[in-house]
Amino acid sequence: MNRLIRQSLRIIAAMLLVLNTGCWSSQEIEDLSIVVGLGLDVANESKFERDIAKQGGAYPKRNVLTATVQIVPPISGRGQRQGQGQGQSQGGSSGGKAYLNEKLTGDSIFQIYRQFSVRRDRPLVGHHLKVIVVASDLAKQYSLEQIFDFILRDNDIRPSCLVVVSHRDAIEALSSSEPGEIPAFYLTGLVNNRYRSNKILPPVTLIKLDSTMQSGTSFLLQNVVTYNGEHKFSGAAIFKGSSKKWIGELTQFDVEGLSWIRGDIHGGVLKAYAPGGYTVTYEMRDSSSKIIPKVKDGEISFHIKMKSEGRLIEDWSFPEIPSTEGYLKEMEKVFEKQASKQIDQVLHKMQHVYHVDVGGFDKELQIKHPKLWKKIKDQWDDTFSRIPITYEIDIKITDAGSSTD
Amino acid sequence: MILLWSTILYYVPKWTVFAQAFLLLLIPLLLIPMFKMIRKSLNSSFSLKPDKYSPPRTKSPLEGIRMTGQFDKDVKVIRNAIGNQADVRFREIMIKGTKSRAVILYVEGLTDIDLIDSHILRPLMLQGVQEEQRNSFFHSKNIMKNYLTEQLMTVSELQPEPSLKKFVESVLFGKTGLIVEGMQEALIIGAAKGKSRSIEDPISEALLRGPRVGFTERLGDNTGLLRLHGQNESLVLTKFEVGNRVKKDLVLAYMRDIANPKLVEEVSSRIQKIEIDDPMESGYIEQLIEDNVLSPFQQVHNTERPDRVIAGLLEGRVAILLDGTPFALILPVTFSMLLQSPEDYYDRWLPGTFIRVLRFLAAMLALLAPALYISFISYHPGLIPTKLALSITETRQGVPFPSIIEALIMEISIEILREAGIRLPKPIGPAMGIVGGLIIGDAAVNAGIVSPFLVIVVAVTAISSFTIPVYSAGITLRILRFTGMFSAAVLGLFGVVLFFLLVCSHLVRLKSFGVPYVSPMTPYNISEWKDFIIRAPLKMMKKRPSMLKPNDSDRRN
Known part of the structure; x- marks a missing residue:
């Protein structure tokens, strides 16, 4: 019996060895602040910070940027929530908002992140970060490489996080006047609508941004415009490949043109005016494009072949013109002309306004003529602006919808 | 040269790494003799050696006296x-x-x-x-x-x-x-004619399809049921007498030309070594002849169904029937048997396979679901889909306990409910289930002691554990589930993985009467996977399981 007691003591001692260290990295999920959105703005200290600084609560820093974190769900009225019983999901308790935006100013994003720990009891976790909004003003001053350095190094933040640019302040893009709406989810959700509109750029995630920045080419980021807590995806922000700084914007119309060149339309609308002055609308269902680089005696030129299939979905002719084959052929020409307009405009902007190639011409050249590419790749954006580009577009109306006449 | 040495030294780890490696080596080396000692002390306290038991003290006054005729x-x-x-x-x-x-x-x-x-x-x-x-x-x-x-x-x-x-x-x-x-x-x-009950549907192993016949408490009836199953010349029923004070008949059943004679010999030698005053139930026999006393897994299968016994015998297994209990023992047992039901074979193979896969899934859930919940909630919030994470955070707002305590509260109360449900008389049982399950669950959520999400997890776990057709195997998983919960609470998902590996390594080492416990899996035998997780069409299963080393491996004979 004595031996048995000794043995069980030994086992207990061994168990204690494990259990005493126990749970050292355990952190219950409700004790964490789940960050779903991050906004980066030009420094603009909040009233709170200015007041705190007056009380001596400042630390040595330069005011470079203001980081806004969007925390869900907002836990402010704990006791209140208890009283309410269930029914939590209806937008929390603080003024119908389902989220909490917290902003702090500083010159190191990581330091700002940790600064939140002296402000909130629940530490931030970045696993669920869905969207990073960069204000165009900040991106004008600082290279994206500088701004995103911490974010790309951090191993909590997922590489699948979406990156967008806001025309105005990022905090505006992360605010919402709609009760119960979480702007970060809203912005990521918009990207999924690409099958309905070709005004939306293919989503740029952190990992894509990282690789694009390292390849040195110019690139586009989705632009968000805001007014009074409402948002819209509109156009794109252009970033110069050499500096990774914001240099300008493409409009929605330009983005549509670009989608023709890139040939990645999953769905969208092309509206034109028929010779009779009435509106006709074409719904594309499918499109493809082929960029053919041509090199003749060292002179580079591009030819783009674009094809699209879709249906005539709206026709304001009155009295209505029957959708005969001849009429559809006529309409195809009208739509091709309209598409050409879009393409012309975006090509003009790329080559003559911003002098950047964001249409994927570089890649084609690199694949077809790698030797030539090596020679010119350092001043590609300049070279590109002088290259003649021709194109042909072939729109095919397959049907006129379920209309019977 | 100096550069070379400094480069080499740079890659030599610090002493702490060596210390850790040493500990990693030392701990298992210490654990092995420790478990050996425990096993030895357990066995020595109930020796199987025939010379060590003390025979009944009082001698019968009739010893050796013959009839005189006067x-x-x-x-x-x-x-x-x-x-x-x-x-x-x-x-x-x-x-x-x-x-x-x-x-x-x-x-x-x-x-x-x-x-x-x-x-x-x-x-x-x-x-x-x-x-x-x-x-x-x-x-x-x-x-x-x-x-x-x-x-x-x-x-x-x-x-x-x-x-x-x-x-x-x-x-x-x-x-x-x-x-x-x-x-x-x-x-x-004449013979003794005690009262016995009639043959009924077995309570612990009810089937939708299959014979509604269960063993009774009389050995003669039970062996009769085996004989009655079908005309069969190779069924051998060998009688043993067990028990030193109270003598009971025990029948060892096997198929003469299928069962491996070595297995029969081993089982009968273990039966003869049993030294106990009264083997009350076949559970006594099971515990006295099993290989590993410390294992949470049963190494002998108990059943009330004659068809199950016959199926076992036809696979080359051996059955033990004891007088006075409706539970027969089948041995050796393999892990897959615990998740199989005779119905798998009575139904067509597709439904049989589907249900069997479902049972494997349920067994995994029953074992790991609360552990995964704890590790996700306490350690890996990043692994939960964002919207789910949000709703969990919201529902867990008022919960005052860490997830391990929360899960323990619910799991233990579910176990208590289950135990109470068995003890209660039949008319009260379901009522208590409603009181316990619905009212306590709902009230606990409303009172803010546990989160509603956990109630789902616990309910799914409990239901999953009831799908396991062998009741005692379900209990094994329940016990292990608590271990899993603790390892999740200590080390998170890493702990769950370690726990699962520990269970796996134990299972791989475990043997039941010389047959590896997880048999078709390790030792690996692809052709026997036909009757493991899936149940192949009967026409495909031409061989008896080779792990039992049957004399006649052709199932068609």
Whole structure:
């Protein structure tokens, strides 16, 4: 019996060895602040910070940027929530908002992140970060490489996080006047609508941004415009490949043109005016494009072949013109002309306004003529602006919808 | 040269790394002898060695005494030996036509009174000995016996017994004893006829499809059920007697030309080594002959279903039936058997496969679901889909406990509910389930002790554990589930992985009567996977499982 007691003591001692260290990295999920959105703005200290600084609560820093974190769900009225019983999901308790935006100013994003720990009891976790909004003003001053350095190094933040640019302040893009709406989810959700509109750029995630920045080419980021807590995806922000700084914007119309060149339309609308002055609308269902680089005696030129299939979905002719084959052929020409307009405009902007190639011409050249590419790749954006580009577009109306006449 | 050495030294880890490596080596090396010691002390406290038990202290006063033939003396000795037993009856008669007295001994309630009346008393008292035979009785004692057994008594079970001790034992066991004046042997007539219940649908293993037949408490009925299953010459039923004080019959059943003789030999040798006063139930036998006492997994399969026993025998397994219990034992057992139900074979193969896969999934859930919940909530919020994470955060706002405590509260109360549900009488059981499950669950959520999400997890876990067709295997998973929860609480998902590996490594090492426990998996045998997670069409399963090393491996024979 004595031996048995000794043995069980030994086992207990061994168990204690494990259990005493126990749970050292355990952190219950409700004790964490789940960050779903991050906004980066030009420094603009909040009233709170200015007041705190007056009380001596400042630390040595330069005011470079203001980081806004969007925390869900907002836990402010704990006791209140208890009283309410269930029914939590209806937008929390603080003024119908389902989220909490917290902003702090500083010159190191990581330091700002940790600064939140002296402000909130629940530490931030970045696993669920869905969207990073960069204000165009900040991106004008600082290279994206500088701004995103911490974010790309951090191993909590997922590489699948979406990156967008806001025309105005990022905090505006992360605010919402709609009760119960979480702007970060809203912005990521918009990207999924690409099958309905070709005004939306293919989503740029952190990992894509990282690789694009390292390849040195110019690139586009989705632009968000805001007014009074409402948002819209509109156009794109252009970033110069050499500096990774914001240099300008493409409009929605330009983005549509670009989608023709890139040939990645999953769905969208092309509206034109028929010779009779009435509106006709074409719904594309499918499109493809082929960029053919041509090199003749060292002179580079591009030819783009674009094809699209879709249906005539709206026709304001009155009295209505029957959708005969001849009429559809006529309409195809009208739509091709309209598409050409879009393409012309975006090509003009790329080559003559911003002098950047964001249409994927570089890649084609690199694949077809790698030797030539090596020679010119350092001043590609300049070279590109002088290259003649021709194109042909072939729109095919397959049907006129379920209309019977 | 210096550069070389400095480069090499740069890659030599610090002493802490070596210390850790040393500990990693030392701990398992210490664990092995520790478990050996525990196992040894467990075994030595209940030795299986035949020379170490102490035989019953008091000797029977009848030891070695034989019948003398002197009627009064014999009866007196027997009366003294039986003592003051209220239920033993002595009926003295005179055999008609002779002057011989006789006494009939029987135990009230155990003996067939009709048999005594019509086949013993009537011929002895009414018919008696004929005139012409009477004289020859005086020449030899044996003639009397022969006359009684051959011409007078119209019973099939009749056995002369010269030893008084055995005679008394038989009478106490319910047989009828007859002592005739002048005879040097007593007669034991008939068999015990205790009360037994009729054959019913087995409660613990109900099936939708399949025979509605379960074993009963009588060994004779049970072996009869096995014989009744179908005409079969190779079924062997070997009888053993177990128990030192209370003797019980035990039957070892196997198929003569299928079962591996080594297995039969091993099982019978282990049965013969059993030393216990009274093996109350087959659970006693199971625990006394199993390989690994410390394992949470059962190494002997218990069942109430004769069809299951026959299926086991046909696979080359061996069955043990004990008198007094409806639970037969099948051995050796493999892990896959615990998740299989006879219904898998009675249904067509697609539904059978689907249900079996479902059961494997349920077993995983029953084992790991709360552990995963704890590790996700406490360690890996990033692994939960964002919107789910949000709703969990919201629902867990008021919960004052860490997830391990929360899960323990619910799991333990579910286990208590389950235990209480078994004990309660049938009409109250379901009502208690409603009170426990619905009201306590809902109230606990409303009171803010647990989160609603956990209630789902616990409910799914509990339901999953009930899908396991072998009840005792379900309990094993329940016990392990708590270990899993603790390892999740200590180390998160990493702990769960370690726990699972630990269980796996134990299972791989475990053997049941020489057969590896997780058999078709390791040792790996792809052709036997036909009857493991999936259940292949019957026409495809032509071989008996090779892990049992059957004599005849062709299932079609």
